[in-house]
Amino acid sequence: MKSFSCSMALMIFGSTIAMSVAAQSVDELIAEAVRPLPEDLRAEATVYTYDAAGDRVVLRQGTNQVECVPKNPDTGFIRCNATSNAARMDYTAKLRAQGISGAELNEALVEAVNGGIIDDMVFGSIRYRLYDDDDNIKLLWIVQVPYAMPGDLGMPTENQFQNSLAGQGTPWLMQQGTANAHVMIPINGTGSSNTGGMTTRMNTMAIMDLVEQATLPLPEEFRAQATVVRYDEETGARQVLRQGSNMMECQPRAATGFTRCYHQIVGGEQDMRARLQAEGMSDDNIQTAVAEAISSGDIGAAPLGSMMYRLYEQDDRLKLLWVIRLPSATPDQTGMSLGSQRDNSLAGRGRPWMMRAGSPAAHLMIPINGTELSN
Numbered sequence: 001m002k003s004f005s006c007s008m009a010l011m012i013f014g015s016t017i018a019m020s021v022a023a024q025s026v027d028e029l030i031a032e033a034v035r036p037l038p039e040d041l042r043a044e045a046t047v048y049t050y051d052a053a054g055d056r057v058v059l060r061q062g063t064n065q066v067e068c069v070p071k072n073p074d075t076g077f078i079r080c081n082a083t084s085n086a087a088r089m090d091y092t093a094k095l096r097a098q099g100i101s102g103a104e105l106n107e108a109l110v111e112a113v114n115g116g117i118i119d120d121m122v123f124g125s126i127r128y129r130l131y132d133d134d135d136n137i138k139l140l141w142i143v144q145v146p147y148a149m150p151g152d153l154g155m156p157t158e159n160q161f162q163n164s165l166a167g168q169g170t171p172w173l174m175q176q177g178t179a180n181a182h183v184m185i186p187i188n189g190t191g192s193s194n195t196g197g198m199t200t201r202m203n204t205m206a207i208m209d210l211v212e213q214a215t216l217p218l219p220e221e222f223r224a225q226a227t228v229v230r231y232d233e234e235t236g237a238r239q240v241l242r243q244g245s246n247m248m249e250c251q252p253r254a255a256t257g258f259t260r261c262y263h264q265i266v267g268g269e270q271d272m273r274a275r276l277q278a279e280g281m282s283d284d285n286i287q288t289a290v291a292e293a294i295s296s297g298d299i300g301a302a303p304l305g306s307m308m309y310r311l312y313e314q315d316d317r318l319k320l321l322w323v324i325r326l327p328s329a330t331p332d333q334t335g336m337s338l339g340s341q342r343d344n345s346l347a348g349r350g351r352p353w354m355m356r357a358g359s360p361a362a363h364l365m366i367p368i369n370g371t372e373l374s375n
Contacts, residue, residue: 024070030060033068035192036080036128036139038351040339041066045080054097056090066128066335076136080128082335085144088118110179120146120179123305124326124334124364126352127182130192137164138194139187141352143324143364145305148173148181151247153306154263156219160186167196167370170219171322183324188370189349197348197370204253204313204373211242214250216373217261217309217320222248227264231271236278238271253313261309268299291360301327308363311373318345319375320368329354329362341367348375 024032029049034042046062049069059070068080081089088109095108112118121144129140150157150173157176160169169186187193207213210230215223227244230252231237241252250261251270262270269290276286294301302308308323331338331354338357341350350367368374 026059029070033059033070033078034080036078036130036141037066037068038337038339038353041337046083050093050097052097054090054094056093065332068128076131076133078130080335082122082125082127082333084122084333084335085125088121091118106180113179122333124324124329126335126364134165134194137161137169137184137186139190139192140164141185141187143183143185145173145181145183146179147177148305149177152303154222154247155183155305155307156221158219158221160184164188165194165196167194168198169194170368170371171366172219185352185366187351188368190351190369191349193349193369198372198374200372201374202372204311210252214241214252214259215261217259217311217322218248218250219309222246222261226250226261228252229267229270231274232278234278236271236275238274250309253311257313257317259311263302263306263308265300265306266302266308269294269302272299315346315375318342318350318367320371320373321345322366322368324364324366326354326362326364327360328358330358334364336364341365345369346375350375 030047033047034045037045041064044062044064046058046067047060048056048058048067051057065083066080067083067086071078091112092109095105100108113120123144123146125144127142127144129142131138148155155173157173160172163169164186167188169188171183171185173181173183175181188197204213204216211228214228215226218226225244225246226248228241228250230239230241232239247264248261249264249267251259253259272290272293273286276289293299302325304325304327306325308325310321310323312319334354336354338354341353344350345367348369350369352364352366354362354364356362
């Protein structure tokens with residue numbers, strides 16, 4: 001089985017490039033290189049490769065926030081990255097051209113960051129990877145979260161490789177606490193994805209136990225230990241249905257049809273929202289009051305990169321959605337697409353996209369396809 005690890009660099013050098021170019025025209029290489037991207041980013045993406053010395057060779061100069069390399073014949077991977085990480089990728093290619101790899105390469109990159117030669121990967125920046133055979137995850141998007149820890153961000157770490165091969169994978173955190181910490185996001189349900197996925201759907205409306213129902217949006221490794229709360233509609237008072245022991249807190253299905261889970265730090269915000277709503281304050285005024293309370297430190301803010309989990313009961317909206325909070329992030333920084341995937345998500349083939357870019361509420365929407373809770 002070929003490795004499914006998230007390499008820090010691209011490995012196309014020397015004779016490998018020569019053979020690829022000889023076999024394919026530049027236009028064919030460009031068309032191949034942009035395949036991992038969402039369609040709205042393909043036409044304006046930069047396409048390049050590296051020569052034997054590790055120098056960049058540009059096949060097409062683009063104008064947007066992503067850049068791609070054609071398929072590496074040694075690994076079978078096609079990769080695209082945020083242009084915000086270009087200097088780091090180029091430096092890594094130089095090191096590889098010198099024969100530096102593995103742990104030695106990682107140590108060299110850390111030294112280069114400490115010496116101010118390169119920067120860490122941009123927090124929240126996305127990488128796109130495509131593989132054409134079924135012995136590996138075919139369509140994989142990766143979000144860099146340098147030094148992230150699962151407890152800080154509410155991210156699962158249970159490996160989803162086998163589930164992903166069956167078209168049922170969900171995101172998970174790898175290399176936690178390191179400079180290369182990243183969230184693996186297998187994309188299920190598309191024409192480029194691993195075939196499979198659940199053919200039956202869970203009837204969540206039949207689940208009457210509030211604690212069980214409230215924790216459904218979570219990855220399984222978090223469900224048993226999550227806190228479950230609800231709020232009195234008249235007073236907004238918090239009612240603890242189960243006191244948990246991990247970092248997650250959930251609320252049972254609301255009148256809106258949504259079930260939500262979030263990092264426990266957000267609990268203070270939820271308490272404030274419930275109280276102000278019970279007092280009859282408008283949604284806009286609640287938003288303003290919450291923002292002011294977070295700014296003053298009266299309530300805690302959701303950590304950068306923290307995960308929120310949401311479930312909806314009906315097929316007229318996106319059912320299972322995971323969200324990564326990236327306050328103030330922009331497409332230029334992250335390499336993400338702004339193209340809404342709502343309709344594709346309703347059809348079970350949605351891909352992640354960024355919403356509210358550049359604002360304090362900026363976030364990455366991750367529709368989860370192929371599971372028993374999905375559209």
